[in-house]
Amino acid sequence: MRILLVHQNFPGQFLHLAPALAARGHEVLALTDEKNNRPSPVRVMRYASPGEVTLSSPFARTYAEHAERGFLTARGCRAMRDRHGYTPDLIFGHSGWGETLFLREIWPEAKLLVYAELLYRTRGHDVGFDPEVSPGTDEGRFMTIARSAHLIQGLVQADAAISPTRYQADSFPPELRSKITVIHDGIDTGKVRPDPGATLTLPNGHVLRAGDEVLSFVNRSLEPYRGFHVFMRALPEVLASRPNAQVVLVGGDGVSYGAKPKDADSWKAKMLAEVGERLDLSRVHFLGRVPYDQYLSLLQVARVHCYLTYPFVLSWSLTEAMAAGASVVASDTEPVRELIRDGENGRLFPFFDREALTAALIRGLAGDPEAARLTAAARQTILDGYDLETQSLPRLIEWVESFGPRV
Missing domain, CATH: 3.40.50.2000 (Glycogen Phosphorylase B;)
Structure with missing residues (x-):
């Protein structure tokens, strides 16, 4: 044709x-x-x-x-x-x-x-x-x-x-x-796969490795449509409970789907003004938008990947995090439930329940005893239906x- x-x-x-x-x-x-x-x-x-x-x-x-x-x-x-x-x-x-x-x-x-x-x-x-x-x-x-x-x-x-x-x-x-x-x-599961030798070098020179206590959060733009405000409000308690955790966020400062906040230049600025004083910012790394290989390395080194979304278009980052072997903690919203089943191939929490999100992130970073089973099942979900x-x-x-x- x-x-x-x-x-x-x-x-x-x-x-x-x-x-x-x-x-x-x-x-x-x-x-x-x-x-x-x-x-x-x-x-x-x-x-x-x-x-x-x-x-x-x-x-x-x-x-x-x-x-x-x-x-x-x-x-x-x-x-x-x-x-x-x-x-x-x-x-x-x-x-x-x-x-x-x-x-x-x-x-x-x-x-x-x-x-x-x-x-x-x-x-x-x-x-x-x-x-x-x-x-x-x-x-x-x-x-x-x-x-x-x-x-x-x-x-x-x-x-x-x-x-x-x-x-x-x-x-x-x-x-x-x-x-x-x-x-x-x-999803190209030959490329997007677990890599126990993966590393990610942060802008400050610190090198993260697979197995480290790394929490990843990825979106095209850091905005409420993808739960950025909910995630940021959970971080103070997460970092206080996990003193060795490193948090890496990928995403631009603009908006892709919603609107800018009325009282700040960006949602990043707004949320840092709200919770920044309660964060150890030496352990919170905003990378902006990054090349694909760097993004993939982040998914491969992450012990926990957090994904939130309104009832809206599903992000590739969720399916790729599942394929890369990250332990996924995600919002219990309809588009996510199509891929994630709570306790079977990931952890779900109500979108607005900060306490439930905080508990799930702490549990994952501490070393969820069921993490190996959940991540294997998550990758199998991608292999079976999305490869x-x-x-x-x-x-x-x-x-x-x-x-x-x-x-």
Whole structure:
């Protein structure tokens, strides 16, 4: 087949799928934003980056921004069609930024597939989950509906879709859920694995080794959506109880999903102002965003990995921590329960229960007698259902090829 992959930050979720499809003889081309300079495993075309969309109504602005990106993507595709005679058999794009909205009109005969990551919902998900940060107001629910419009339209336009977890697929209503197949992106368990010889050198020169009393916390951004405020409030007691523990946090100071605090420059600054005086900051290490190999080394040296999330998109860091052999303490929220079963392959605690979190972290750092069993079971969970080479990638290839011509 002639396959067009569309993603504003390509390769994104297509990192492994794109070269695998090309290796099977398909003609694979990627289309991405002109400002995206990430290395690509296949040939890339680019569309013009959207400019600023100015509208007085915040409810209309989100859809307008995504529709504008969709228009620029479609305009680029029209040039590919009219100037270069390019016509794909299949288009597979991420629906999150509106890029696929109008592609059906450019190539009406092509199969259109989308990566349906999550549908924002007004109740039962992130909206109103954390009253301290985002109370469930009418206006907040109105905004959620407005932010969902392009996602619904993108799935309506598509022939079929995938989501990485059941929780994320089930965020869509039943009439659209029937279009979605659940296939996780996949974890490279050959690379992401326990390593008793792993080390991590901190900025101060201190070297952490596998087996040391290390607590890891990883997110793209340190923010409440991923429970940063809950984690920080547990640290004073954890550090007081475990005088040899080292805490390593990876993540940027901005926000990826929520909003900045109103009374501080960042959530890191806000939480340090709240609990910093009660912390031994010589043992709390903020690394910011780090290269992948350094991040992986952290997971491999960590005795305990703490993961929290609102009911929202599941982070790769959880699945990779499980594969790397860290003992996971995680929030008992719906997306986490899809992978972690309390006492079987990890420890769960109620998201807002600081005392339960503190106790679980102390127990893990002290040397949970069941840690070996839990970590082995956690890795087996990934091997059985989320392994890139044996599970996810073969299923993704089979799913994409099922929309090709019958031979």
